[in-house]
Each structure stands twice: as structure tokens, then as C-alpha cells.
Amino acid sequence: MIKTGSQILWECLEQQGVTTVFGYPGGAILPAYDALKYSNIHHVLVRHEQGATHMADGYARASGRVGVAIATSGPGATNMVTGIATAMLDSSPIVCITGQVGSKLIGSDAFQETDITGVTLPITKHNYLVTHADQVARTISEAFYVASSGRPGPVLVDITKDAQQSTCEFDGKPVTPQLPGYRPDLSPTPDEYKQALDLIHSAKRPVILAGHGIILSGAMQEVRTFAERNNIPVGLTLLGLGGFPASHPLSLGMMGMHGEAWLNTTIQEADLLIALGMRFDDRVTGNLKTYAPNAKKIHIEIDRAEINKNVKVDVALVGDLRAVLRELLPKVKSQDRHEWLAYIDRMKGDVAVRDIQNLPDNGHLYAAHVINDIWRETLGSDTIIATDVGQHQMWEAQYFKHEEPRTLITSGGLGTMGFALPAAIGVKAARPEAEVWAIVGDGGFQMTMAELATMVQEKLKVNIAIINNGYLGMVRQWQEFFYDRNYEATPLLSPNFVKQADAYGIRSVAVTQRSEVVPTVQATRKHSGPVLIDFQVEQEDSVYPMVAAGASLHEMIRRPNPLEETAADA
Amino acid sequence: MLNTFVVYVENKPGVLTRVASLFRRRAFNIDSLTVGRTEKPEVSRMTIVVDADRDQAMRVEANLYKLVNVLFVENITGKAAISRDLAMIKVAATHDARSHVLELANVFRARVVDLAPESLTIEITGGEDKIDGLLEVLRPYGVLEMVRTGIVAMRRGGKSEAAIASVPAGSGAEPATPDDNVSYSV
Numbered sequence A: 001m002i003k004t005g006s007q008i009l010w011e012c013l014e015q016q017g018v019t020t021v022f023g024y025p026g027g028a029i030l031p032a033y034d035a036l037k038y039s040n041i042h043h044v045l046v047r048h049e050q051g052a053t054h055m056a057d058g059y060a061r062a063s064g065r066v067g068v069a070i071a072t073s074g075p076g077a078t079n080m081v082t083g084i085a086t087a088m089l090d091s092s093p094i095v096c097i098t099g100q101v102g103s104k105l106i107g108s109d110a111f112q113e114t115d116i117t118g119v120t121l122p123i124t125k126h127n128y129l130v131t132h133a134d135q136v137a138r139t140i141s142e143a144f145y146v147a148s149s150g151r152p153g154p155v156l157v158d159i160t161k162d163a164q165q166s167t168c169e170f171d172g173k174p175v176t177p178q179l180p181g182y183r184p185d186l187s188p189t190p191d192e193y194k195q196a197l198d199l200i201h202s203a204k205r206p207v208i209l210a211g212h213g214i215i216l217s218g219a220m221q222e223v224r225t226f227a228e229r230n231n232i233p234v235g236l237t238l239l240g241l242g243g244f245p246a247s248h249p250l251s252l253g254m255m256g257m258h259g260e261a262w263l264n265t266t267i268q269e270a271d272l273l274i275a276l277g278m279r280f281d282d283r284v285t286g287n288l289k290t291y292a293p294n295a296k297k298i299h300i301e302i303d304r305a306e307i308n309k310n311v312k313v314d315v316a317l318v319g320d321l322r323a324v325l326r327e328l329l330p331k332v333k334s335q336d337r338h339e340w341l342a343y344i345d346r347m348k349g350d351v352a353v354r355d356i357q358n359l360p361d362n363g364h365l366y367a368a369h370v371i372n373d374i375w376r377e378t379l380g381s382d383t384i385i386a387t388d389v390g391q392h393q394m395w396e397a398q399y400f401k402h403e404e405p406r407t408l409i410t411s412g413g414l415g416t417m418g419f420a421l422p423a424a425i426g427v428k429a430a431r432p433e434a435e436v437w438a439i440v441g442d443g444g445f446q447m448t449m450a451e452l453a454t455m456v457q458e459k460l461k462v463n464i465a466i467i468n469n470g471y472l473g474m475v476r477q478w479q480e481f482f483y484d485r486n487y488e489a490t491p492l493l494s495p496n497f498v499k500q501a502d503a504y505g506i507r508s509v510a511v512t513q514r515s516e517v518v519p520t521v522q523a524t525r526k527h528s529g530p531v532l533i534d535f536q537v538e539q540e541d542s543v544y545p546m547v548a549a550g551a552s553l554h555e556m557i558r559r560p561n562p563l564e565e566t567a568a569d570a
Numbered sequence B: 001m002l003n004t005f006v007v008y009v010e011n012k013p014g015v016l017t018r019v020a021s022l023f024r025r026r027a028f029n030i031d032s033l034t035v036g037r038t039e040k041p042e043v044s045r046m047t048i049v050v051d052a053d054r055d056q057a058m059r060v061e062a063n064l065y066k067l068v069n070v071l072f073v074e075n076i077t078g079k080a081a082i083s084r085d086l087a088m089i090k091v092a093a094t095h096d097a098r099s100h101v102l103e104l105a106n107v108f109r110a111r112v113v114d115l116a117p118e119s120l121t122i123e124i125t126g127g128e129d130k131i132d133g134l135l136e137v138l139r140p141y142g143v144l145e146m147v148r149t150g151i152v153a154m155r156r157g158g159k160s161e162a163a164i165a166s167v168p169a170g171s172g173a174e175p176a177t178p179d180d181n182v183s184y185s186v
Helices: A005-015 A027-038 A048-065 A083-089 A133-148 A159-163 A189-200 A212-217 A220-230 A260-270 A321-331 A338-354 A367-379 A391-399 A419-432 A442-457 A475-481 A497-503 A512-526 A562-569 B014-024 B054-066 B095-107 B126-143 B161-165
Strands: A003-004 A020-023 A041-045 A069-070 A096-098 A127-132 A155-160 A168-169 A206-210 A233-237 A251-256 A272-276 A296-301 A317-318 A383-387 A435-441 A464-468 A507-511 A531-536 B002-010 B029-037 B045-053 B070-076 B081-092 B111-115 B119-126 B143-148 B152-155
Touching: A003 A005, A005 A027, A005 A133, A005 A159, A005 B081, A005 B111, A020 A048, A020 B002, A027 A069, A027 A096, A027 A155, A027 A159, A027 A507, A027 B161, A041 A442, A048 A069, A048 A083, A048 A096, A048 A419, A048 A442, A048 B095, A069 A391, A096 A133, A096 A159, A127 A442, A133 A155, A133 A159, A133 B161, A155 A220, A189 A272, A189 A296, A189 A317, A189 A321, A206 A220, A206 A260, A212 A220, A212 A321, A220 A321, A220 B002, A251 A260, A251 A391, A251 B152, A321 A391, A338 A562, A367 A391, A367 A512, A383 A391, A383 A419, A391 A435, A391 A464, A419 A435, A419 A442, A419 A464, A435 A442, A442 A464, A497 A531, A497 B095, A507 A512, A512 A531, B002 B014, B002 B152, B014 B029, B014 B045, B014 B054, B054 B081, B070 B126, B081 B126, B095 B111, B095 B119, B095 B126, B119 B126, B126 B143
Parallel strands: A020 A041, A020 A069, A069 A096, A096 A155, A127 A155, A206 A233, A206 A272, A233 A251, A272 A296, A296 A317, A383 A435, A435 A464, A464 A531, A507 A531
Antiparallel strands: A003 A168, B002 B045, B002 B070, B029 B045, B081 B119, B081 B143, B081 B152, B111 B119
16 A cells, blocks of 8 residues: 555554654654544643653653654754653663655755754664655664664654655555664673672672663562572662662662662672672762772673673673573572671661651751652552652652662653653653652753643643752752852742642642641642642752762761761750 | 774665764774775675774774674784785875885885876885885885875685674674684785
């Protein structure tokens, strides 16, 4: 049957199982939008193309399916760049479709022409320029395959206007990708397995460091079995949270710059690191020269280019984490590590004294209280949190205890402010039955708050908790610690968020007292529509502990011990 | 140290940009890069010389494989291989000097490909050292212009990696190196 490139595009997206796309129309993508009438795919109209990419990203992270964003050429495409880079750094499978000027006009600086395949080359896993209808089917099939296989990532497909309009024969059959050079499925050698097992069995003080790879490969059960059988404690990266239950006795929480003090110390004192689907980011390692100085290192990772990139390892098992662990598990012996685990437990006791949760109530509202209360109230229900970037993000990681994978959606690698609201909208579109919260700072929220209208237009119930401290809080914290409290450009004026929400027809309330938090959260959950809560919290609170950039992992700035402080005051 | 990579890529628009962009993006230092056709029209072959230590060289290889259009990568540094550079050197050679320059070209088995009243152009192929050597001895006469292609390289022996280059996606395994093939410099 003869069809246009646009018709083929939507049919191929349907073949890939796509039900929802996030986009914004414009001249060069209009033929594709016109053909949407032949398709059952639901189009979510965003307010800015960056929002479309974050929504597709949130959709992908919450569901494990590929998220799709669509935009026009030129500014539409360049507005996607931040969202694409966000997905790239966090290995999130999204496909971005952009219109392009007619193929005859390419290179002529035509109206709304941008070389978007050139622009996105270093921030996509792969990208395509499609100039004729007969390339559409193969390209879409390859784009989805590349985005979702191996180490996932964003793929951009730029389709010229004439490719959308021209016609070709299309039989509707799925097209097999032809990618002779693409090898997403490497696996380790038997010898490498043996070396890894020897290190595991001879270790006295091992620790598992698990990242996003657990969730991406679906290896939650395998990691748990591995840890339990060999009694190895498990630390997680920010993106690994939820990959191993926070309530598990072997769970040590989050590692790194704002990680748990006991875990950072554990890493520094360990004699074996078992890194699972993580990439030794600088926010996780601190100073590489002093990182885990006594530890042998095993790295199980799907991306060979990550091996020995930041941390030199003793054994590397390159392959899909779940498949590698399944191969490894039958040979892992049961070991008792009573002394090592008891030692770590003792460190936890010392830390609890400094925890803000255990401080006497001074009448102030702290972000940690808010987040901890949201966690308590939603405990046991199907709840997904999307966070923005900054202090509230770290407090969420510390005080919201994630038990299940894909329940924390956050921009880790790129640290993209403005991520939370659009990502939460994407999450809700993917998982309508789940309770979805966007936890945002007053700074990040203002970067993409235009998407409130998208949320309302789509009738999606996303609960928005603004952790409003009147500052760009994390930057202020750095200024406090490292720039002599010179609060340059960090005090932040915000609109009246309650009135703003009202203008969108969103129920909203401001909270200033600790006693109001729980009742407000309860009322928010009961309300059928979206709710925005403006939590006006302590303005100059800091996230502890903190490993300064470039410092060693065990050199942490700690929250002052309240007992010592009281003694000093007296 | 200098590492020489032989890289087979799909002959598609933009592939050279992808490879070049990778080196720029990861701050790998390219010494030379050549690209040209192979015996298969759908496959191009690059010879890339990179200044890298051992770990960096491993990461160059791994990162090249991450490019979807890259078919096959081999680091031939330290392996038996032939590597050739081609240079054209325009030397100032007036009447008096001409016979000296011709003599030097002969010693280096280089060819004169253009002759003008005030200059002559010499073409030379060979390893980089040989070309550097010729350049050095010509310099006193006045090198007016020079162009070099950059290194192209090929493993010695009977088996060609070109056959391996079209391995289907997913085979994953490293191809065995043809150690059993013996050959001699001629």
C-alpha cells in the first residue's frame, strides 16, 4: 500500500507499542501532525520542548518502555537539547523525533533550519537524518532498538519535511534493524568469572556498590540473592535507590557526596568493592587518589568504555548485570561476615545522634521533616517521586526510603534543574494508577513551571511539594561552606505559588508549621485533582554529610552534634 | 606512546564526523587519521594514530565500538604490520642544486613527479621515519611546500580483517588474531 512518510511514522510507532507521545507542533513537523488523525496514539501538548523530553524521560524511567518526544525543526529541536543530554547521562531510553526543513533546503540556512543531528551528536546514543519516506520504517525500528538495548540512551530521528510528505510502498510489516556494528550483548569469559569469585570468597570486608544498572537490567532479585547469600552490605548510588530495598538489613543507603557517613566510611575501609551497574561518577568517589585505598575492585558493567575510566579495577565483567549475576550466583558460596556487619552497625549509631530527625523540635520547619512525613504517609502504597536538583533532591534521597525500583525519578548525571515537574507528568502518563509526587525546590520549579498547564490540560493528578527556602539552596550551601557566605545571586524571589496554582485551577496551600505537614499530605492524597503545596522551610539549612568536591570520601563535613553545640552555647 | 588503530566503519554520511567528534569529546589526541574505500563498497577503512597510554588505548577502542556505525576495531600497535605514509615535497632546486636533489631522491627511492625551472616535486612513500629522513636532507635546499597523507596501515599475513569486518550484530566475540600467518618484508 502506498503511504506517506508521516503515516508510516505513526504506524511504526504503534508497532513499537507507543501509546503516548509528548510534543509541540511547528512548520517542519506539520505533515506528521496532520497524519496523527490516522493513529490512536495520544499526543500530550507540552508548553516547551524541554518539557517534552523530560516527560518522555520520566515516562521511560517509570515504565521501562521507550519514551517519545516530538518537536519541530530549529528552535523546537534545540529546546530539546537539555532533555536529551539528561537522558544520555542517566542512560534513559527515549526517542526524539524532530521535523527538518525540506531536503533540498538543507545547508541553505532556511527558516527554522538547525543541524540538529550535528548538535546532538555527542549527547545521543545515536541519531539519524531521514530524507525520504522509504527510510522511515527502518529508522524507527533501529532507533527503538538502539535506545532500549545494551546501555540505554536517547536516539534522535530528524525527518525532513519532504520525507514526511513523500510516499512509498509500505506493507505494515515490522522491519528488522540492520546494525552490523552494534553489539549490545557482550558477556564475560569463564576466566573472568573465576577471578571475580576468588576475590569475593577471599574478601573479609566487601561492599556492593550498585547503581542504575540494577534497575535498567531488572536485576533486583539477583542482587538481593547475591548480597544475602554472601552477607555483603549494599550501598546505592542516587540512581540506584529503589534497586535494593531500603528496609533490608544489608542496605546501607546512598553513597557519595551527600551519602550516609557509615557507607562512605565502609567504602574507604573495605577490602573489596563489587560495583554493579554503576560508573564511579565523581560525586560518588570523591578524590580518586584516596578512594577505597585498600580495596580490590570488581566491576560488572554493560558498557565496556566505563571500565577503568575513573577507577582502575582488578576484574571487569562486561555484560548485562542480570545475566552476569545469574551466571555467577550458582558459584557464590555462603559466607558469614558477622564482624564486618557488626562494625558497620556501630557506625550507624553514631550517625543517628546527628540526624535532624532526632533533634528536639525547635518550632522550625525543615525539609527533611516534610520529606520524611510524605514518605511515612505514603508508605506501602504505589508511590513514585520525581525530584528536581539541589538540596531537596539530596534530602529526598536520604529521608524517603525507597523499597521498589522505578519509584525515584531524578536527574543524577546531568543534574538538570527543572526536571521534576515535566518528569512527574511523564511518570503519571506512564503509570496512571500510581500516586505521583513532584518534590521540587523553589528555583528548579520556576524553570519549567509552564508545564502546570500541560498537567491540567491532561487532567493528571500530580502532587507538587515545593521545598521553598527562598534561596537556590545548594548553591547557597556551597557559598556558605566554600565562599565565605557570600550569597551572590542565590536569594530568590518567587511568585505567590498558591495564587499561581489558583490561576491554573490547581488546589494549593502554603505550609509553615511542622504540625501542618501530615494533615496537609493526607488531604492532598484524598483530593481527586492535583495539589500544590508550598512548604516554606528553614531558609539556611544545609545537607549533611557533605564530601567537598575533590575531597576524600571519608573527609565529610558533618551536621554539628546537637549535644556538643548545646554544651558550647551554655 | 603512539597507538595505531585500524577501524572499519559503515560507508555512510556523517560517520567521519562521529569518529572525529568522539576523539574531541573524550579528549583523545589524534596524531593522524586517514579514511578511504575498501574492497567492499559499503565499508570504509580508517587508520587512526593516537597518542595514548595503554589504558587510554583500551578506552579508545571501547568508545569506538560504542559508535553504532563502527564495525571493527583493531589496535595494531606492536603487531606485525605494514604502515605507509605518502608525501609530496616541493623543493627549491635551481640549476646547480638540481642534480644533488635528484641524487638524494634516488637514495630514498623517491620519485620526481614534477619539474619546473626553479623547483621540483618529489613523491615518496614509506614509513614515517623514511619520509622524515628525506625531509631532513632536503631542508637545506629549501622546502617550498609539503603535503603528507597520514599513515595507512595493514596487518601482515594472509587473512584480511575485511572479512571479519562484516560480522553480524551480536556476535560479540573478539576475532582470533591470525598468528599462524607468516610473511616477509619485501
